[in-house]
Amino acid sequence: MGTATSEWTAADFVPEPHRGRRFTRWCAGLLFAGVSVVVGCRTADTDAVTPVPQLLAFFPWLLAPTGVGLFLSLFTRWRLGLVWGVALLGLLAWFIEPYGKSSDPGGPAIAEFRVLTSNVEFGQGTGALVPVIRRERPDVVFVEECDHTCQATLERDFGTEFPYRRAVAAAGSHGSVILSRFPLKGTRGVTGTMGMPGAVADVDGHAVRLQLAHPMPPLPNQVALWHRELARLRAFAAADPSTPTVLAGDFNSSQDHAAFRRILDTGLRDAARLDGHPRTPSWPERLLPAFGTQIDHVLLSPDFSANSARFLDLADTDHRALLVDITLHQHE
Numbered sequence: 001m002g003t004a005t006s007e008w009t010a011a012d013f014v015p016e017p018h019r020g021r022r023f024t025r026w027c028a029g030l031l032f033a034g035v036s037v038v039v040g041c042r043t044a045d046t047d048a049v050t051p052v053p054q055l056l057a058f059f060p061w062l063l064a065p066t067g068v069g070l071f072l073s074l075f076t077r078w079r080l081g082l083v084w085g086v087a088l089l090g091l092l093a094w095f096i097e098p099y100g101k102s103s104d105p106g107g108p109a110i111a112e113f114r115v116l117t118s119n120v121e122f123g124q125g126t127g128a129l130v131p132v133i134r135r136e137r138p139d140v141v142f143v144e145e146c147d148h149t150c151q152a153t154l155e156r157d158f159g160t161e162f163p164y165r166r167a168v169a170a171a172g173s174h175g176s177v178i179l180s181r182f183p184l185k186g187t188r189g190v191t192g193t194m195g196m197p198g199a200v201a202d203v204d205g206h207a208v209r210l211q212l213a214h215p216m217p218p219l220p221n222q223v224a225l226w227h228r229e230l231a232r233l234r235a236f237a238a239a240d241p242s243t244p245t246v247l248a249g250d251f252n253s254s255q256d257h258a259a260f261r262r263i264l265d266t267g268l269r270d271a272a273r274l275d276g277h278p279r280t281p282s283w284p285e286r287l288l289p290a291f292g293t294q295i296d297h298v299l300l301s302p303d304f305s306a307n308s309a310r311f312l313d314l315a316d317t318d319h320r321a322l323l324v325d326i327t328l329h330q331h332e
Helices: 002-006 016-043 052-056 059-075 079-096 126-136 148-158 223-239 258-264
Strands: 109-119 140-144 164-168 176-180 184-186 198-203 206-213 245-250 296-300 304-312 321-329
Touching (some): 016 052, 052 059, 059 079, 109 245, 126 148, 140 206, 164 184, 206 223, 223 258, 296 321
Parallel strands (some): 109 140, 206 245
Antiparallel strands (some): 140 176, 304 321
């Protein structure tokens, strides 16, 4: 026993407070490292690979782990951690600012109308959508995940009120429809796994491009497909900048995704942002709505101003509907 004891060193006697401090700093470092990866991708303007696109959807909530890491660094007097955490907070605050242009057009107003977009989740929210359409009386309605039963219900209840429509008739999440009080001329729409119909509306004698958006979500094994379908929506947005355009629906992406920002970079502007709601969550409505993300959008060409934008709660769907009043302005 005496010989073994004499061979012990001071390293074997690390005081418990020092071990606890080291572990706490490791925890703070892991939090900072995870946040740094996502913030780094945001800085580099890339969505990268799983799990970055999924985490980017909830980008503002990265403030929470960063704050915890800062607290742990302060508690253990870890100077490097404090500098790291403060730098991350600064970058998060910078990128949380709304993205895209927000100026109003200068020409005189020539038409006003109301747009509603709603993802009814495999048609389950159709029953809740019907009274909203009756109450709010939109002029154009974009409905995503509108299956056969959903489309039949809307035809039965609003066939006279909305005599014009463009639809992709399909089951489950693949069906979708545009309802309009204005005459429509059909277009090819945008090719996607789920239906994305398009049309040109005659709004008081003015042609307006309408396009429903519903790309695939960035599931772990489908990020490349998600990118391709968002790229097709960007191509649509850039194809005819001279014609007023409304691109609306469930984009399965937020302003923190590079692929979505590239759509905005074509000149389109987010109506919710124009009305002061750049971060209002629209999904997931059913679980933790206050901690969700805004993936449902109405994007407008510079010919439009947004007079109001409201997110509406609907039963039996995990998305909030978005109702926007917009004004079309004459080119200067």
